Amino acid sequence: MRTTSQAEIQHHYDAGNDFYAMWLDRRMIYSAALFRSDTQSLEEAQIEKLRFHADAAGARPGARILDVGCGWGAMLRYLVEERNVADAVGLTLSAAQKERFDAGNADPRARMAIVNWQDYHDPRPFDGIVSIGAFEHFGRFDHRPEERLAVYAEFFDFCRRRLNKGGKLSLQTIAYGRIRKLTPIQRDKIWRESELPMAHEVLEAASRWFEPERLVNHRLDYARTLREWERRLGAAKARAETLVGPEKVADYLAYLDDAASGFENGAIQLLRIAFRRH
Numbered sequence: 001m002r003t004t005s006q007a008e009i010q011h012h013y014d015a016g017n018d019f020y021a022m023w024l025d026r027r028m029i030y031s032a033a034l035f036r037s038d039t040q041s042l043e044e045a046q047i048e049k050l051r052f053h054a055d056a057a058g059a060r061p062g063a064r065i066l067d068v069g070c071g072w073g074a075m076l077r078y079l080v081e082e083r084n085v086a087d088a089v090g091l092t093l094s095a096a097q098k099e100r101f102d103a104g105n106a107d108p109r110a111r112m113a114i115v116n117w118q119d120y121h122d123p124r125p126f127d128g129i130v131s132i133g134a135f136e137h138f139g140r141f142d143h144r145p146e147e148r149l150a151v152y153a154e155f156f157d158f159c160r161r162r163l164n165k166g167g168k169l170s171l172q173t174i175a176y177g178r179i180r181k182l183t184p185i186q187r188d189k190i191w192r193e194s195e196l197p198m199a200h201e202v203l204e205a206a207s208r209w210f211e212p213e214r215l216v217n218h219r220l221d222y223a224r225t226l227r228e229w230e231r232r233l234g235a236a237k238a239r240a241e242t243l244v245g246p247e248k249v250a251d252y253l254a255y256l257d258d259a260a261s262g263f264e265n266g267a268i269q270l271l272r273i274a275f276r277r278h
Contacts, residue, residue: 019248024229029074035224053272054078054083059128065126090111126167129167131172135197141194165277176197180198199269210276221270
């Protein structure tokens with residue numbers, strides 16, 4: 001059973017690195033930040049998020065850490081620069097993300113590969129795995145419920161087989177809350193193949209191989225992140241329209257507002273789950 005296709009991921013990121021750089025933080029982190037106070041900046045809150053997941057994955061000097069769905073590589077850089085890990089491997093489906101990462105990375109301990117986790121092979125075990133904002137794209141809208149659960153279970157089995165016994169997995173995913181359907185802008189314009197999980201599906205799929213050590217719903221952190229992205233893109237609207245066209249900018253502004261509203265009213269959730277391998 002296949003996850004969201006590489007072609008669909010490429011479609012989402014074909015707006016280009018320069019477009020996303022206009023409204024993301026300087027590390028190009030495209031997932032919910034973690035706000036510890038009302039006065040924290042987006043940049044500070046994104047570092048808090050990196051720290052949270054590095055801690056939950058057991059990142060320490062000399063460790064090997066795998067990042068599934070690594071984006072532009074902010075976690076990889078954090079792991080080698082701040083946690084002194086021996087090896088940080090990131091998996092992405094976006095050529096644009098890898099191109100930007102490779103151009104700015106000088107540390108051989110951090111590297112990125114364009115490969116779906118379903119096709120990734122490495123005989124050496126990892127001490128920890130991080131996956132931030134990828135799990136919500138493993139299930140497809142054309143999957144039957146049992147097919148979606150099978151993909152989730154396959155992912156946790158993948159993690160189990162690549163972790164040392166007792167190894168840690170830190171997972172962040174969007175999930176359905178009181179609504180069980182994506183809005184038209186999300187379904188038709190932004191994530192055209194993906195289907196969100198529900199919290200109980202994540203835990204059920206993991207239960208054979210992992211025990212949850214901590215689960216938090218930080219949906220308001222994502223709402224705040226999205227509102228800040230919306231503000232930044234709005235401020236850069238004229239430049240962004242020159243780069244990608246008015247229609248693309250309008251779609252993204254509508255999406256950011258729509259998604260923020262969903263997190264604010266509880267229609268969707270933002271789950272952060274720390275797992276330990278049995």
